Amino acid sequence: MRHAGPLACALLLSAIASGMALDAGAAKKKAATKAPAATGANACSNFYAYANSGWLKSNSLPAGTASVSAMEQLGARARQQQLDLLNAAMTAPQGNVQKLLGDFWASGLDEAAVESDGANPIAPLLGRINAIKKANDIPASIAALHQVGIPVAFNFGADVDLNDLSRHIGYFSQGGLGLPDPAYYTRIDAETRKLLGLYNGYVQKILVLTGTPADKAAAEAQEVIDLETRIAQASKPLVDLRAPRANYAPVAVASLRKTYRGLQLAEFLKAQGVKDDSVSIANPALFAQLDQLVASLKPAQWKTYLRWRVGDAMAPYMAKPWRDASFDFRNRVLAGEPTPPPRQQAVLDAINLAAGPMLGHEYVARYLSAGTRARAEEIATNVRKALDDAIATDPRLGEQAKTEAKAKIAALKIEIGAPRRDLDYSVQPMGRGSFGSNMLIASTWHHREEMKRIGRGNADRRWDVLPQQPALAYDIAQNRLIVSAAVLQPPVLDLGTDMATQYGAFGALVGRELSHAVDGKGRLVDAKAEVRDWWTPAESGAWSALGNRIAAQYAAYPLPVVGTRINGNQVREVAIADQAGVELAWLAFNAAQPGASKESRQAFFTGWARLWPQQLTREAATQRAASGIYAPGQWRTNGPLSNLEGFGEAFGCRAGTAMQVKADQRTVLWPTALAGPPSTRK
Structure with missing residues (x-):
């Protein structure tokens, strides 16, 4: 059934799913830590094509498909993992929650019984x-x-x-x-x-x-x-x-x-x-x-x-x-x-609607290892520290705003895998005889648990995303970073790659979300979680000027397939966040590994690039260009990196080339924090 949401709180949740998956051809994980060999594209002319040459070659667009991307591949992988979990719960459930899910799943698949x-x-x-x-x-x-x-x-x-x-x-x-x-x-x-x-x-x-x-x-x-x-x-x-x-x-x-x-x-x-x-x-x-x-x-x-x-x-x-x-x-x-979706997909969607947190509880237990959780928390904590350090050098903020921003960052919580507070899974037994009845049983439970959110002390009870959904988001109301279990997979976070790749991918996504704590929306909620604007008009003007520079940068980029240029104002907020994310992850990586080799520094940028490969039909590209807030994958890769001096140093790109903007034309959020050679950055 359709669960209707209450207030459309646009101010109170900035949730951007940032999950991506590697191409199937990347069989040897360690190879992902190295920059690819050039196959027609040069790192200094088009890093997106250079870093993703293998993916783009092996992932052509199937007939009748509007798009394929690393993000969509991770979504498909997470769905398959859910199917595998439910099939296992149906045949050999481990515990009461799996018994409920297994019976729910079996009743949905039994079309004759339905x-x-x-x-x-x-x-x-x-x-x-x-x-x-x-x-x-x-x-x-x-x-x-x-x-x-x-x-x-x-x-x-x-x-x-x-x-x-x-x-x-x-x-x-x-x-x-x-x-x-x-x-x-x-x-x-x-x-x-x-x-x-x-x-x-x-x-x-x-x-x-x-x-x-x-x-x-x-x-x-x-x-x-x-x-x-x-x-x-x-x-x-x-x-x-x-x-x-x-x-x-x-x-x-x-x-x-x-x-x-x-x-x-x-x-x-x-x-x-x-x-x-x-x-x-x-x-x-x-x-x-x-x-x-x-x-x-x-x-x-x-x-x-x-x-x-x-x-x-x-x-x-x-x-x-x-x-x-x-x-x-x-x-x-x-x-x-x-046409209707396949039966399995329809039943999975129904279970996620009525019993999504139940499935999420078991998904975390099955697919999120302790090592992955610990690494995610380590990187996220270091990126948060990088943001705290960068605020001290922020050229747009006065001392009062910097103090407020640092207090907010200090209070910011990091939640990995699933919400900190678990739910009550006591539910009427479902059985396998009636899928419709099970929907009502599960939906009754879901409503009961939702009602428990109302009242004092319950604001952090739940996320607005499920653990089995690839998502990485900043929750502005609760001042917390939300990292779902499903997003902690290659290429977002792959423990088989070196730390540089992990910082370039997962760390940069963390940075882009944490930047929302102190950006044009984060300014509306202070460190005490009170709704107020803690910027001065001058600070607001400086932020607008930054946005204008980013918008102008992206407005100069051509749209692949479509034949026009990007609407810079339309993508500016996401582009600012991408720029912030890469900068913060770069700072955090260099603080963690100040003596990193040239190969490791190159792997950092390759990690970022491999989040964004995509193939689109002309129709899909045109539609997204008309209303989408995301730049095409090529420019989500190249745009932020071209502003970083560290990228040019790592790949030997001369100033003025496509991937290395001249120093007086670069747009960065924290130029002081990024100054100096990698070995001396803190």
């Missing part, structure tokens, strides 16, 4: 809905469906309290619609009217499957759309949901009982196990409308709507008529997907 199960998984939910007799029964049914992970009428979830980043509160937010945009219900253009017609047909199919007589399906579908239209009319446009502060409005829980008597929001919170003293309701007009609708609409209309929402949420996990109806509208019409 088909024979029919509507049985949701029969208890439909029975409760059908038992509604009066308006006072409706709120309790809404609360019960939220408990099993089916949000109806509205969304409710945990997110950071913008007035106190050390805690989470519950967010009541808009939702309850079958269409992704409230505007679809009120626009009158021909295209939208056509979409509504297709939607009406889909609603009818689901209602019939939930028990509506075929001759009453059209009328009941219209009742659903009428109720959803009323909700949509009181909902905010999607663009208005992008500003965190505009969607944060804390109110006392004690006031809810009086304000929303019909909707019974105080009782709703009790049913979810929430005992906090405040919640956020940023659109009280919507909840006033819902409160009024509970009393004014006939219970029969609410029953029809609730049956529809249950059927729609559970359709992808039930028998073929349900799946086909859901896929035809949600995937073909709305998402443009031509």
Whole structure:
């Protein structure tokens, strides 16, 4: 089912997946520590092509595939590891969590059992809905469906309290619609009217499957759309949901009982196990409308709507008529997907949705070794130290800002593999007979654990990524570096390579994320986790000037395949972070190995380059150029390195060549920290 998120906290999480994988041809790990032999490309003219010549030659783009990249290869590897884990748990589970996962997996793969199960998984939910007799029964049914992970009428979830980043509160937010945009219900253009017609047909199919007589399906579908239209009319446009502060409005829980008597929001919170003293309701007009609708609409209309929402949420996990109806509208019409994914992939996606932390718990135990974890923590700690040292030489910051930045870096936490705090895995036994029922069991558990995030002292309880997802991110709200278990694989971190390669790859990715603690977004949260801007206007102006220089640098780069140039302003934030990451990793590496050989220094830069190889069709390249915030792999490699004097020294590149910008034209964040020969840098 679809777990709806609460507040879209763009300010509060900067999570950029940075996982990449080596090409299959790199069989001898130690060979990766050496710079490749030149095959048509020169290190000083195009280091990306030089360092990745083997990968680019052996990874041509398959027919019908839009892109292939080292990042996508690592994602595929992590998915295969999850499949292997689940297969092992199905045949020989080790412990209670694996028993749950193995049964869940087996029930999903047993298509014959899924088909024979029919509507049985949701029969208890439909029975409760059908038992509604009066308006006072409706709120309790809404609360019960939220408990099993089916949000109806509205969304409710945990997110950071913008007035106190050390805690989470519950967010009541808009939702309850079958269409992704409230505007679809009120626009009158021909295209939208056509979409509504297709939607009406889909609603009818689901209602019939939930028990509506075929001759009453059209009328009941219209009742659903009428109720959803009323909700949509009181909902905010999607663009208005992008500003965190505009969607944060804390109110006392004690006031809810009086304000929303019909909707019974105080009782709703009790049913979810929430005992906090405040919640956020940023659109009280919507909840006033819902409160009024509970009393004014006939219970029969609410029953029809609730049956529809249950059927729609559970359709992808039930028998073929349900799946086909859901896929035809949600995937073909709305998402443009031509065919359903293979069964294994669909079941894996479902398990990650409903029981992702369970799978993550076992993934860490199986795939993250103690040695890899220790090395990751060692490098990350050294890069954090390099950032602390670099701040002292930052030409843009005054003394007060430097003091605040250093205090923030000192408080910054590093979490490797999985969240520090584990979850409660006590769950109702699943069994192998009903995949749909297992989805509800897992989703109920997931919702229970999510509700535990609400309240004081729980802000660091969870990550917003799963351990089995390749991710490396800075969490601005909790001032912590998040490194998932899945990202700690070659070429991000390969213990079979030398330390230089490890710093150039993993260390640089750590540096780019840690730089967010003190950049244009990090400036909005101070060392005490208070939301405030601790930069002066002059410091802000200096940062903008840096961004302009980076944007101009990238705007001069041609886009491969497309035939135009990069939109420098579009990629500037990522480009700044890349530059920062390479600089910090270079500083950390030279501090750790001040007497590194020329070959090791070359291997550092090769480690960075081998994160970014990719092949794209013209269509994919054009699409990414139009809206993407990432420069093509060639320029993510060459852009930062061309600014570093150390790169030119390592490969003997003369100033003014493509890979060695002249000294007076270089853009670096910490020129003082980078000054001097490698043997003397601290």
